[in-house]
């Protein structure tokens with residue numbers, strides 16, 4: 001039990017990586033808030049956690065809505081007494097070549113990934129600073145370090161998250177708050193499943209080639225990273241005992257990006 005009584009808020013936890021992190025935190029003794037726009041999925045995740053004997057709450061939250069992020073985060077602190085860990089994870093993917101990228105879709109991507117991370121940070125530090133402790137965890141990507149064609153909005157937003165996290169390492173230090181980024185390679189979740197046919201169409205190649213060349217071509221073993229791999233890193237970052245580990249990004253990508 002590495003996270004006994006640790007209270008975490010995880011955005012985008014109705015599905016994929018966020019849900020795996022939430023379930024894993026509970027297995028490690030934590031209590032979690034499942035914050036998502038998809039309330040059906042959030043309630044299902046809470047039911048799954050309660051069936052395991054764990055404690056969780058569903059919070060309806062669009063991470064781009066400041067009022068919803070502030071009030072949702074306050075509700076978590078009220079229910080569980082504090083917030084120890086933030087996992088800013090909610091995200092979507094939209095891919096186009098720049099010349100065809102509608103500006104509204106570009107802004108939506110940046111608003112969700114980067115704006116959402118900023119708002120959740122603002123909401124969480126309000127509770128962490130007075131407690132003089134906390135762990136901010138951001139879901140970056142290999143695309144926080146590397147670029148891929150068609151992903152201008154995603155790559156720009158994920159690079160921005162690194163910057164935000166590093167600022168928070170500096171601002172949070174005197175309040176006992178650490179800040180780090182997890183950078184996964186490709187993980188087979190609904191977000192990635194959707195991209196395979198889209199990229200095949202945009203790049204004029206087969207779906208198998210998208211997987212073997214575009215997604216896994218630079219890994220050391222052509223393996224997908226799994227939701228469990230990412231959850232392991234999140235547990236490590238949430239449970240780290242001192243402020244020595246801050247301002248870092250941890251890449252979990254089968255060697256696609258080595259840093």
Ligand SMILES: NC(=O)c1ccc[n+]([C@@H]2O[C@H](COP(=O)([O-])OP(=O)(O)OC[C@H]3O[C@@H](n4cnc5c(N)ncnc54)[C@H](O)[C@@H]3O)[C@@H](O)[C@H]2O)c1
Nearest residue numbers: 012014015016017037062063089090091141186187189191
């Ligand atoms: N899957 C991958 O290969 C991969 C790789 C690197 C990074 N990531 C990042 O991991 C995170 C989770 O992705 P996933 O693959 O688990 O995707 P997913 O589609 O399985 O889950 C994303 C979740 O975010 C929620 N969400 C979307 N917009 C939201 C909003 N405005 N407010 C609140 N919730 C919202 C969705 O409802 C969903 O539950 C994303 O930030 C993504 O960029 C994913």
